[in-house]
Structures are given as C-alpha cells and as structure tokens.
Amino acid sequence: MKKTKRSINEYDEVKAYFYGSTIELTNGIGPKEPKTKVIKGHRYVVLETGEIKNMNRESEKRTDNLDSVRRTMKGLRRLIVANFVSNEINRKDQLWITLTYREDVNATDKNSPEVVYKDFKRFIRKLREKYNPTIEYIAVLEPQASGRWHLHVLMKTLDHSKLYIPNSNIENLWGKGFTSTKRLKNSDNVSAYVMAYVSNVEIDLKSSDKDKANSKKVIKGGRLSFYPKGIRIYRRSRNLVDPEIQKGQKREVLTLESRKKLYKPKVYIRNFKNKYGKQIKIKTEFYTKKGKDLWKR
Structure with missing residues (x-):
C-alpha cells in the first residue's frame, strides 16, 4: 500500500x-540548535563530537551559487504563473519568443549578460513602437554549453488586445540572429516549458540509427550550473x-x-543537510482552485 505523505500541520x-x-x-522543519560553529582559519567545529574540520570553500561557493539560482527559478516560476495563464480570450494576447x-556572445564573459539585455532593451522598445505600447514581458537568459546566450521572452498586451507578430518581423527587429515565435495555448503549461528550457540539458547518447528515438537524455537541472555567480x-x-x-x-x-474551493493539495517533502x-x-503543498477563474483573495 502506497504511503500517504503527511500534510503540513x-x-x-x-x-x-x-x-x-x-x-x-x-x-521549514528541523532542529533549531546549531550542529556546528564557525571558527578562525576557514574551519568549523562539529559541536556533538568536538571535531574540527576545514571548509571546502570552492565547493561551498558552487553550492551557494546553485542554491541562489534555484531560489531565483522558483520565484520566476511563480511570476510566470501569476501573469501568463488561461483567460477568456484564449491567450491571443500572449506570445513566447x-x-x-548568430555570433558568439560568450556566457563566460562577465559583461555578456549586460550586452544581451541592452540588445533586448532596444528590441522591446522597437516592438512597442511598431505594434503595441502596452506590451509587457518576462525575459529569461538561457546559457548554452557552447558559451552563447539565448533569451526566452514571454510577452502579452496589458490591454488584452490580440498580439500577432510574424516571426520574420520579429527576426528583423531583433537583427542579431535566429528567432522563434509561438502563440501560447490554453493547453500549454507555460511555466513548465520555460523552466525546462532554462534549467535542463539535453545530451546525445551513442546509439545506432535504429535507436534514434532513444538517443537523447535530459539531465534535469543540468543547465543551472552554467549560470555565472551573481547573474x-x-x-x-x-x-x-x-x-x-x-x-x-x-x-x-x-x-x-x-x-472547500480548492482541489486536494499535492504534497512534496525534501530532506537534506545544509553546509x-x-x-x-x-x-x-500546492493547491489549485476549482474552476477556470483565477484565484481571488
């Protein structure tokens, strides 16, 4: 019999x-008493045993950066769900670009994100001038293993007017390389799609031509380590x-x-040790309101 996860008290x-x-x-549930105490020389004491250990500073930096990226991604997911959801006009006011x-803007260069965002600022200004001044957006950086940046942009019109822009026009306005333009549909889980693009890595596996369907593997969260610290x-x-x-x-x-107005929640439990x-x-716990309307307090 499958064990039911206990909900929050x-x-x-x-x-x-x-x-x-x-x-x-x-x-957050856990012991409140400290297990360790930091001392001089980048060391710490395990209070239960008195053992003194050296801090792995490089590992700590990498872990802290990944934790920071994960927290940012959680906030991003919430922001997407809050703004890009089903509505009465079937999302005709929303696009994913x-x-x-075409040329390398290297993600390892600390100045490269600012270059990308400056290019995007010019792009969105031209887009608003040409199509609709009420266009609102979320623009997300996606680092590639090659060192290049991609930029995923969710946009919608604040006045809910129809937003139709041919991809050829988007590419001309961008002027930096290849573009893709898709309309969001009611069946789309927008936040899940975007999170998959900017978080996961797809790698090729060695396989025969007969097994091409299974020749790729997705590493969930694998792309998070590509983001430079502080970006x-x-x-x-x-x-x-x-x-x-x-x-x-x-x-x-x-x-x-x-x-009573909500579906039964999905409960997730995470156990881990901090540094x-x-x-x-x-x-x-994640609750979803019954019916099609947005949650209203």
Whole structure:
C-alpha cells in the first residue's frame, strides 16, 4: 500500500504564495540548535563530537551559487504563473519568443549578460513602437554549453488586445540572429516549458540509427550550473502582477472554509543537510482552485 505523505500541520508557521490559480504553502522543519560553529582559519567545529574540520570553500561557493539560482527559478516560476495563464480570450494576447545570436556572445564573459539585455532593451522598445505600447514581458537568459546566450521572452498586451507578430518581423527587429515565435495555448503549461528550457540539458547518447528515438537524455537541472555567480537571470516589465505573500499559521493563512474551493493539495517533502550538517525537512503543498477563474483573495 502506497504511503500517504503527511500534510503540513495546521498550527505550523508557513509562508504562503498566491499566484494565478495556485496557492503554495511551505515550511521549514528541523532542529533549531546549531550542529556546528564557525571558527578562525576557514574551519568549523562539529559541536556533538568536538571535531574540527576545514571548509571546502570552492565547493561551498558552487553550492551557494546553485542554491541562489534555484531560489531565483522558483520565484520566476511563480511570476510566470501569476501573469501568463488561461483567460477568456484564449491567450491571443500572449506570445513566447526565443532570441538567439548568430555570433558568439560568450556566457563566460562577465559583461555578456549586460550586452544581451541592452540588445533586448532596444528590441522591446522597437516592438512597442511598431505594434503595441502596452506590451509587457518576462525575459529569461538561457546559457548554452557552447558559451552563447539565448533569451526566452514571454510577452502579452496589458490591454488584452490580440498580439500577432510574424516571426520574420520579429527576426528583423531583433537583427542579431535566429528567432522563434509561438502563440501560447490554453493547453500549454507555460511555466513548465520555460523552466525546462532554462534549467535542463539535453545530451546525445551513442546509439545506432535504429535507436534514434532513444538517443537523447535530459539531465534535469543540468543547465543551472552554467549560470555565472551573481547573474541577473531574468528581467521583467513593471506592470506585471507579483505573487501575494502571507506568513502565519496554516489554519489562519488558508482557512478550512476557503479550502472547500480548492482541489486536494499535492504534497512534496525534501530532506537534506545544509553546509553545516544541520538536518532540514521542508514540506510544500500546492493547491489549485476549482474552476477556470483565477484565484481571488
């Protein structure tokens, strides 16, 4: 019999995010007493045993950077869901555009993201002037293993007017390389698509011609390590809607009465040790409102 994951206790302190038709509750569960103590010389003491260990500073830097990128990606996913969702006009006001460079703009160059964003700023200004001044966007950098940058752009009209732009026109306005333009559909899980593009890596496997269908492997999260430390992964226009955040006990933030309008939550549990050996247990619940309308507080 499959074991059911226990949901967050009603009296636990939680952080709640309200975005689109989704409500996300999360809490951190773990021992509050410190397991280690940092001392001079980039060392730390394991308090339970008194053992002194050296910090792996390079490993720590890499881990901290990956953790920072993952947190940014979570925030990005929430922002996408809050703004690019199904609506009464079947998303005719929304597009997904990919911008690439025909020449190498190297992702290892610390100045390259600023070059990309300056190019994008000129592009979006020309796009608004030509088509609609109310166009809003989220622009996300995607680093390639080759060292080049791609830019994924979700855009929509704030006045909900139809947004139709031929890809040939997009490519002319961009002027830097190949472009792709797609209309978002009601069946699209937009945030999942974008997260897959900017997070995962697809690699070729050695295989015979007969096995071409299985000749690729996707490494989930493999692209996250390509992002340089301190990079601004995405930019957004100012008129987008931010997720609403609340803190408090679960029973207060999401009352039993309000849960009658929601589907049963999906519960995810993550167990891990932080860099000081502290055991951490995180529970996250995702609720979805019943019906087609967006969540309204």
